[in-house]
Amino acid sequence: MNPTYYRLLLASILWSIFSLSVQAQQPQATAIDPTCSQIVQSEKPQNLLILFPGYSVQLHWAEQWAYALSQEQPIHDTFDHILIFKGPKEVFYEGKELNTKKAIEILSQHHYQNITVVAHSSGSFPAHVFFQQILDTPALHQKLTHKITYYNLDGGIGKKDTAYTTAMNRLLKKGISVSVYDSITQSYSANHESMIAFEKQFPDSFEHITLNVDSGCDKNAQWCLHDVVINLRPHNNTTFDLKKDYTLFGVEHPLSIEWMIFNEE
Numbered sequence: 001m002n003p004t005y006y007r008l009l010l011a012s013i014l015w016s017i018f019s020l021s022v023q024a025q026q027p028q029a030t031a032i033d034p035t036c037s038q039i040v041q042s043e044k045p046q047n048l049l050i051l052f053p054g055y056s057v058q059l060h061w062a063e064q065w066a067y068a069l070s071q072e073q074p075i076h077d078t079f080d081h082i083l084i085f086k087g088p089k090e091v092f093y094e095g096k097e098l099n100t101k102k103a104i105e106i107l108s109q110h111h112y113q114n115i116t117v118v119a120h121s122s123g124s125f126p127a128h129v130f131f132q133q134i135l136d137t138p139a140l141h142q143k144l145t146h147k148i149t150y151y152n153l154d155g156g157i158g159k160k161d162t163a164y165t166t167a168m169n170r171l172l173k174k175g176i177s178v179s180v181y182d183s184i185t186q187s188y189s190a191n192h193e194s195m196i197a198f199e200k201q202f203p204d205s206f207e208h209i210t211l212n213v214d215s216g217c218d219k220n221a222q223w224c225l226h227d228v229v230i231n232l233r234p235h236n237n238t239t240f241d242l243k244k245d246y247t248l249f250g251v252e253h254p255l256s257i258e259w260m261i262f263n264e265e
Helices: 003-025 059-070 073-078 101-109 120-134 138-144 192-201 243-249
Strands: 030-033 036-040 047-052 083-085 112-120 148-153 173-181 205-212
Touching: 003 192, 036 101, 047 059, 047 073, 047 101, 047 120, 059 073, 059 083, 059 243, 073 083, 083 101, 101 120, 101 138, 112 173, 120 148, 173 192, 192 205
Parallel strands: 047 083, 047 112, 112 148, 148 173, 173 205
Antiparallel strands: 030 036, 036 083
């Protein structure tokens, strides 16, 4: 056969070996509970990122989102630990099935300087339960006041025992509520008004950000736009496809991190 063929074949094999080696060296998610897992990027933790994905998102889907986030340079350089929860089984999280007390245990074991909580959609409600658990733990309440940054990604304020409250708001260093506007179709994401409500109700802490995008979503496809905060070009242009939008990223479906603010005191 042509020697060029063998050179190309050898190069392909070596590249495959190199790629697998690099992948093996990357931090992988490790289960610490049936409802949550973690990625450890440094053994000397300073900054913790906690992810609460949306309704019905399976843990291994959420881990793919977390892994993609961890590969983005500013996120990789900022966060030492990433704690990942699965999505709630019900839209309004009536079952309280997530072991958010595991996060309380981790916070009690480490001396994090900063905690960033990201909640998408119905993930807002377990996030609010978690905040209440901090308030109910006096040592953590004192230690974490003004150390938490909270990103609510097209989610909700909640009601009753999953509502975001004034007491929770005192924990925050900064709150950012994020919705989406598609300038091509002049359409908004499903929970745009709820994101505005965060800033209206908590003006001293919250800033509302609207991502201005060309998403590929159809006109008035609010549930497609709902996933733009995860995946800038959702896989279904009429509604959400949670499995694909949380797990399949690339040139045609870029990971969404435009809402995250870095290097801000």
